[in-house]
Amino acid sequence: MTAAVDEFLKISGITKTYGVVKALADVSFSIRRGEIHTVMGENGAGKSTLMKIIGGETAPDSGAIELEGRRIRTFVPAAAHDLGIHMVHQELAVFENLTVAENIFPYHNFRKAGWIDYASLHREARSKLDLFGLKTIRPEEPLGSVALAGQQMVEILRCIVAEPKIIILDEPTSGLNDREADLLLGILKRLKDEGLTIIYISHRFKEIMRISDRITVLRDGEFVATLENTPELSESELINNMVGRDLSASLYRIKTVSGAAPDAPTLLEVRGLAKKSSLNPTDLKLAAGEIVGVFGLEGSGVGKLSRMMYGLEGKDEGELFIKGRRFAKINPRIMAAERVMYLNNNRKIAGLLPEMPVTDNLSLPVLKRFSRFLGFLDFRRIGRLATDFIKAFAIALPSLSTRPANLSGGNQQKVMLSICLVPEPEIVIVNEPTRGIDVGAKTEIHRFLLDIASKGVGIVIFSSELPELMSLSDRILVMRDNSVVGEVGAGDYTEQTLMRYAAVGSAATGGE
Amino acid sequence: MTANTGRTLAVREKGKINLGSWLILFLTAALFVFLALTRKNFYTYSNIHSILYEVSFSFFAAVGFTLLIIMGELDLSVGSLFGLGGALMGLFIFNHRLPVEAAIPLAMALAAVIGFAAGLLVTAFRLNSMMVTIGVMMAVKGYNWIQIQKFGGRQIPRAQWNFITVELFGVKWTILAMLATALLFEIFLAGSRHLKQLYYIGDNFSTTILYGLNANLVKVLCFTVSAALSAFGGALMTCRLKHPHVTVGANLEIGVITAAVIGGASIFGGRGSMFRTMLGVFFVFLLQNGMTSYDINSYVQQIILGSILILAIYLDVRINGKRT
Numbered sequence: 001m002t003a004a005v006d007e008f009l010k011i012s013g014i015t016k017t018y019g020v021v022k023a024l025a026d027v028s029f030s031i032r033r034g035e036i037h038t039v040m041g042e043n044g045a046g047k048s049t050l051m052k053i054i055g056g057e058t059a060p061d062s063g064a065i066e067l068e069g070r071r072i073r074t075f076v077p078a079a080a081h082d083l084g085i086h087m088v089h090q091e092l093a094v095f096e097n098l099t100v101a102e103n104i105f106p107y108h109n110f111r112k113a114g115w116i117d118y119a120s121l122h123r124e125a126r127s128k129l130d131l132f133g134l135k136t137i138r139p140e141e142p143l144g145s146v147a148l149a150g151q152q153m154v155e156i157l158r159c160i161v162a163e164p165k166i167i168i169l170d171e172p173t174s175g176l177n178d179r180e181a182d183l184l185l186g187i188l189k190r191l192k193d194e195g196l197t198i199i200y201i202s203h204r205f206k207e208i209m210r211i212s213d214r215i216t217v218l219r220d221g222e223f224v225a226t227l228e229n230t231p232e233l234s235e236s237e238l239i240n241n242m243v244g245r246d247l248s249a250s251l252y253r254i255k256t257v258s259g260a261a262p263d264a265p266t267l268l269e270v271r272g273l274a275k276k277s278s279l280n281p282t283d284l285k286l287a288a289g290e291i292v293g294v295f296g297l298e299g300s301g302v303g304k305l306s307r308m309m310y311g312l313e314g315k316d317e318g319e320l321f322i323k324g325r326r327f328a329k330i331n332p333r334i335m336a337a338e339r340v341m342y343l344n345n346n347r348k349i350a351g352l353l354p355e356m357p358v359t360d361n362l363s364l365p366v367l368k369r370f371s372r373f374l375g376f377l378d379f380r381r382i383g384r385l386a387t388d389f390i391k392a393f394a395i396a397l398p399s400l401s402t403r404p405a406n407l408s409g410g411n412q413q414k415v416m417l418s419i420c421l422v423p424e425p426e427i428v429i430v431n432e433p434t435r436g437i438d439v440g441a442k443t444e445i446h447r448f449l450l451d452i453a454s455k456g457v458g459i460v461i462f463s464s465e466l467p468e469l470m471s472l473s474d475r476i477l478v479m480r481d482n483s484v485v486g487e488v489g490a491g492d493y494t495e496q497t498l499m500r501y502a503a504v505g506s507a508a509t510g511g512e
Numbered sequence: 513m514t515a516n517t518g519r520t521l522a523v524r525e526k527g528k529i530n531l532g533s534w535l536i537l538f539l540t541a542a543l544f545v546f547l548a549l550t551r552k553n554f555y556t557y558s559n560i561h562s563i564l565y566e567v568s569f570s571f572f573a574a575v576g577f578t579l580l581i582i583m584g585e586l587d588l589s590v591g592s593l594f595g596l597g598g599a600l601m602g603l604f605i606f607n608h609r610l611p612v613e614a615a616i617p618l619a620m621a622l623a624a625v626i627g628f629a630a631g632l633l634v635t636a637f638r639l640n641s642m643m644v645t646i647g648v649m650m651a652v653k654g655y656n657w658i659q660i661q662k663f664g665g666r667q668i669p670r671a672q673w674n675f676i677t678v679e680l681f682g683v684k685w686t687i688l689a690m691l692a693t694a695l696l697f698e699i700f701l702a703g704s705r706h707l708k709q710l711y712y713i714g715d716n717f718s719t720t721i722l723y724g725l726n727a728n729l730v731k732v733l734c735f736t737v738s739a740a741l742s743a744f745g746g747a748l749m750t751c752r753l754k755h756p757h758v759t760v761g762a763n764l765e766i767g768v769i770t771a772a773v774i775g776g777a778s779i780f781g782g783r784g785s786m787f788r789t790m791l792g793v794f795f796v797f798l799l800q801n802g803m804t805s806y807d808i809n810s811y812v813q814q815i816i817l818g819s820i821l822i823l824a825i826y827l828d829v830r831i832n833g834k835r836t
Contacts, residue, residue: 312722336724350718355782356711364712365723367705375704419723 007066008033008197009054009166014063016049023049026063027223029216031166031199036192038200038208040238041218045438047201050218051168054199055087056080067165084165088155088172091348096144101125103143104157128157132187149180153187160191167191168199173207177297177464178499185211205235217241254467255490258474259453260290265323267458268340268427270309273318279304280483281318286427286458291449293473294462297502301482303345306431306462310335310342322427336365338427341420345431345462347409351416354405358397359386361404361415365423389418394444410441417445421452428452430461434468446472466495480505535827536775536788540795547802554805561683567797568686569752570594571790572745573761574768575693576627576738578789581772582701582710583731584717584781585634585641590742590768592652593623594761597746599659602756605668612672616747620740626652627739631732649765660756673751686748690790697786710734714781766821767796773824778832 009031016024024046031037039047052058054065059075066072067083080087095103101121110121125139137150146154152172159167169188173181185207192198192213202208208215209229215238217224224241227233264287274281279301286292296302307313309320311330320327322338332342344351353361363370363382370378370385386400393414397407404412413434420428433449434442449472453459463469469476470493478486478501486501500506548555573590580587600619604610610618630648634641678685700707713720713727720727742761750756771792777784796817803813 332722333724333726342722344722350716350722353712353715353719355715360708360712364720364725367709367725371705374700375706377703377705377708379703 005033006030008068010064010066010069011050011054012064012066014050014053014060014065016046016053016058016060022221024053024060025221027218027221028063029223029226031197032214034192034195034197035213036188036198036200036211038202038212038215039218040202040208040215040241041224041438045218046221047218048170049221051087051170051199051201054080054166055085055168057087081162081164084163085168086159086162086164086166087168088152088159088170090171092148092151092155094143094151094155097142099140100129100137100143100146100150100154101139103154104128104139104161106158107162128161132157133183149176149184152176153184156184156187160196164196166197166199168201170201172200173202173204179297181207205238208238209233209235254470254493255473256493258290258490259450260287260474264288264290264456266321267323268460269321271319271321273305273308273315273320275304275308275314275316278482279308279315280481282484284309284460284477284484286460288426288458289453289456290475291453291459291461291473293469293476294460294479295464295466295469295476295498295502296479297464300479300502302462302479304482305479306345306429306460309460310340310429312342336423339423339425340427340429341365341423341425343417343420343428343430343433345435347412347416351419352404352412355403357401357403358390358395358415359383359400361419362386362389362422365419369423385422389422393418393448410437413437413441413445417448421448425457427458428460430459430463432463433461434463434465442468466498470495470498478502536791536795539774540791540798543795543798543802547798547805551802551805554802561687563797563801564687564690564794565684565752567790567794568684568690569745569749570764570767570797571690571694571793572748573742573764574771574789574793575697575741575786576734577765577768578697578772578775578777578784578786579707579710579734580641580731580738581769581777581779582781582784583714583727583734584779585731585735586769586779587630587645587735587738588642588765588769589626589630589645589648589652590738591761591764591766592649592656593626593739593742594746594749594764595656595758596623596626596652596761597743597748598750598753598756598760599656600743601668601747601750602663602666603659605672606663606666612668612675612751615672616744619747620743623743624736624740627736628732630739631735634735635728635731656761657758660758663756665755667755668751670754673754676748676751694786694790701786711782714783766817767793770817770821770824771796773821773828778828779825780828780832783832 007030011030012028014024014027015022027046027050039050041047049058053060053075056075056077056079064071067085072079072083095106101124104125105121110117110124122139129137129139132153134150134153137146137154143151143154156167156169156172172184176184188198188200188211200208200212212229214226214228216226217238219241227238227241266285267288268284268286270282270284272281272283273279282305284292294302294305304313308315309330311332311334315330320330322340327334335342353364359382362385363377367377370382372378383400389395390397390400395411395414395418397411404415407415417433430449434445446468449459449461461469461472473490475487475489476493476498477484478488478498480502485505488497488501553559573594577587577590597619600622601612601615604615604618605612626648630644633639633644676686680688697707701710702708709720709725709730713725713730717727746761749760753760772784772789773779774795775785775788775792777789799817799820800813803816808816
């Protein structure tokens with residue numbers, strides 16, 4: 001029995017509930033053979049649940065999935081693999097202590113008289129890596145020493161060598177910089193041309209519109225539409241489908257005039273911050289009410305700078321001035337005491353107390369302020385404070401005792417930003433403030449940041465998303481090779497200028 | 513309305529029940545009723561009182577242990593340090609002719625130094641707390657044996673140990689001290705920032721560092737307190753025995769970790785209660801008392817206690833482990 005090409009993978013009436021929460025409600029659509037089909041939607045729209053069902057990680061409550069006309073009845077990953085469906089998760093499932101080659105072929109036998117035949121294992125791995133143009137990755141090196149982007153590619157390679165019919169990629173570019181994402185998209189396109197069917201999940205409009213054949217939008221667990229990716233398809237049409245209301249044509253309004261007052265006092269000054277082989281002497285000045293953006297590709301030193309200026313990583317040289325006061329020693333305790341807060345770039349590693357009630361999360365940086373005799377906490381005041389912040393930041397919470405682990409990414413991010421703002425900081429260092437969250441939460445977070453800046457808070461924002469930086473920052477510093485190589489002020493922003501600084505280190509055109 | 517209408521869809525309750533909070537009460541009550549119904553002499557005031565009296569000493573080895581396990585650290589040296597309390601009592605009373613009111617604080621202070629050093633190794637040098645405290649356990653145990661053998665069974669004079677027998681309202685004062693300590697810590701753990709932050713540190717250490725808590729200092733202090741209170745319990749126990757003995761504190765860490773974990777603490781950190789740890793210690797002693805009353809061989813008792821520890825850890829991993 002052969003199914004129509006149009007219904008290579010047919011999803012019909014899929015419903016899935018978790019407790020009282022409906023994650024998917026009667027979702028039906030089909031995937032064509034050999035297409036790149038993007039599934040979009042805000043966080044919590046049901047994309048991940050649907051992918052888990054297709055990938056055989058969880059069973060639906062009702063509804064059916066048919067592959068080439070045959071209904072799938074067993075929902076375990078091994079069964080999905082047997083059918084040729086492979087999934088690459090956003091959080092990579094790799095063996096960091098094994099070599100690249102072993103990661104590509106974890107289930108394959110390269111044996112000679114009972115011993116592993118490393119020569120042919122490495123040769124095979126080499127040829128697969130070459131296929132993806134990954135010349136710099138060696139099959140023999142441990143995967144843990146490969147950059148994130150490389151690990152991602154290796155995990156995709158592992159799926160490819162199983163010769164799948166369908167691969168599911170859950171936000172594969174979220175940890176990659178533009179150049180790496182570019183490489184990945186090129187590879188995906190080639191795999192598609194070779195006949196592979198790809199289900200793709202992403203929040204990045206540009207790459208979605210570049211790579212997809214069709215785009216399915218989910219909202220609140222329901223199917224909204226499947227759109228053909230024709231040249232007429234616009235970003236705003238997608239966004240409107242996602243959020244179900246008009247968010248105005250452009251997601252980002254590029255700043256053309258600096259929002260900071262010219263005579264605003266300097267809040268923070270970094271002088272000669274440096275560390276051997278990871279950061280060249282760097283200066284940075286931040287005025288009250290100013291938003292300074294810092295941009296750089298992966299490995300440019302942006303991450304080091306953000307961590308070093310908050311004391312999360314040791315420095316060799318340099319000093320910090322907070323409102324004119326000199327600090328030669330920098331650590332988070334000193335910074336927090338000086339009302340400098342830090343929004344971490346990875347909320348899964350640090351920034352939240354995942355298993356503690358939201359109220360406890362919010363009181364964390366201000367425990368001292370809310371304690372009375374013998375350190376006893378004023379829970380009523382903490383509750384009021386939490387209520388205020390939850391309202392101000394529109395955090396969707398079942399109750400104050402909800403734990404962040406049970407929230408969607410967007411709400412987690414808002415809780416984390418709230419934690420940073422509870423101490424009423426004068427300076428906030430913000431690192432990838434909207435990573436992996438939906439457009440709704442993203443625009444809200446942007447609004448909050450602009451709002452606190454207008455109240456005189458100085459913000460240093462590190463982001464790998466240029467449009468985000470251009471819409472928030474009053475000026476943008478660009479880093480390359482562990483140094484700041486350029487500064488662009490509001491009004492002069494173009495993606496080309498900034499990217500040119502980041503890529504070649506100067507604004508001059510031509511001559512590459 | 514905001515963009516968040518209906519976003520509760522993303523909320524996924526994992527439906528995990530916190531067995532820990534009820535398990536220990538249920539287990540203790542069940543064992544208690546069982547023994548009361550099946551053993552003639554169990555449900556008498558003097559028997560219950562004497563069990564509690566035993567528990568009251570060992571409990572002090574479980575106090576710091578509980579604080580540390582809440583932060584995700586294990587202190588396996590509590591048993592040896594309990595024993596050290598006894599060894600140092602002998603040293604100060606026999607060799608230095610100090611009165612008991614000086615000997616106990618001194619023993620605690622010396623133990624505190626060891627705890628402080630262990631804490632420093634765990635925090636500043638980032639060594640695994642379980643391994644560090646196993647090392648401390650071995651080293652201190654060795655010292656205890658050397659010291660106590662020198663005393664050759666010598667008795668502490670009555671004037672020095674007499675205070676241990678003091679009773680208030682017909683109850684040994686150490687039992688009341690245990691109850692007061694458990695209650696006090698319970699209250700501070702629930703409501704005071706000084707101890708509440710232990711749960712935060714246990715839930716996500718990096719987060720507490722990020723927001724300016726001095727989590728390493730807190731850990732070092734708790735290792736110090738753990739050692740000092742363990743030595744305190746051991747010193748009191750030695751007064752009750754009237755002489756230092758090498759069995760004081762032997763294998764106590766096993767009982768303490770069992771007590772804390774069936775009392776709802778998690779080896780993953782972020783959970784634990786002083787009151788329930790106390791119940792846990794009571795449960796362990798009740799069990800030993802019951803097994804003895806059923807004439808169960810002491811080696812078989814070890815097998816059973818070891819199995820219970822494994823079961824408790826298994827439940828902990830099932831309930832609290834692998835959080836996503």
